[in-house]
Amino acid sequence: MYGLIGKMTAKPGQRDALAEVLLDGVSGMPGCLSYVVALDPTNADALWITEVWDTKESHEASLLLPAVKDAIARGMPLIAGMDTSTITEPVGGHGLTSAAEREERRAEQTIIG
Amino acid sequence: MYGLIGKMTAKPGQRDALAEVLLDGVSGMPGCLSYVVALDPTNADALWITEVWDTKESHEASLLLPAVKDAIARGMPLIAGMDTSTITEPVGGHGLTSAAEREERRAEQTIIG
Known part of the structure; x- marks a missing residue:
């Protein structure tokens, strides 16, 4: 896994x-x-952003998604500066969920509900 | 919400x-x-630990859980020092799941599977 801990x-x-x-x-x-x-x-x-990705490549690819590019364009004028940005290698824990799993769960809940 | 970002x-x-x-x-x-x-x-x-809790009180109560007390007792002799510990106020994001929700999901998956 690939992680980021940033403060801006x-x-x-x-x-x-x-x-x-x-x-x-x-x-x-x-x-x-x-x-x-x-x-x-x-x-x-000050704001903290903590991220966990399956791979570094997924993170890099995310920066090219239209919604993310749009968020970056809207966010940039609001940012005074980036204080720290740390790369980590997450090894596990609780609360690591892919968007696909979340969609699957939502679908299940719709079926049940 | 109550968050912690620590490096040890x-x-x-x-x-x-x-x-x-x-x-x-x-x-x-x-x-x-x-x-x-x-x-x-x-x-x-060096290790990073990032945590999000519903409340500060839940975090404090967790330290008294037998499994956590046992983990602390086993972990302490392995720790050379705590480098940083930052309290945050998480406001949202992806991957915030309570243990109860996770159990519920597991139960649903068992019913479906």
């Missing part, structure tokens, strides 16, 4: 708008197992 | 053993929405 700073007062843009783009990205946007409680402009 | 250093050569202990304890913790253990590709002894 929004332009003053733009953190909520940036979080919304980041969350807009995340549904259904192939190979994305986890994507969490979190506020930094110690800095009103 | 294992004693030399003990990282895989520590990762295994950390992953042992994670299934079925009430209120845990995501718990990912990742290796640091730039440091052979």
Whole structure:
């Protein structure tokens, strides 16, 4: 697996708008197992993004998806700077779900419900 | 939601053993929405743990679960030090699943399968 832990700073007062843009783009990205946007409680402009992908290639391919390209275009003007970006090698845990699994689950719930 | 992003250093050569202990304890913790253990590709002894909980209280309660207490007791001798620990306020994303939802899904899959 391929992971990213990043911290970015929004332009003053733009953190909520940036979080919304980041969350807009995340549904259904192939190979994305986890994507969490979190506020930094110690800095009103800072945001954390933690990501887990099946492979580095899936992450790179995601940047070319129309929805992600659109989110990047809308997000860029809201970002003051990237503070840290760390690459990790996730080995396991709880909450690692592919978009395909999620769709499957939704379909099952529709059948049952 | 309540989040944690932590980096710890294992004693030399003990990282895989520590990762295994950390992953042992994670299934079925009430209120845990995501718990990912990742290796640091730039440091052979360093590990990242990213967590999302429904509330801070759920995280604190988890530390008293017998399986978690046991994992802590087994993990402590393998840890050289805690490098960073950051509290976050997750606002959303993909891959946030409670143990209850996971059990429910498993039950559904058993019914269907």
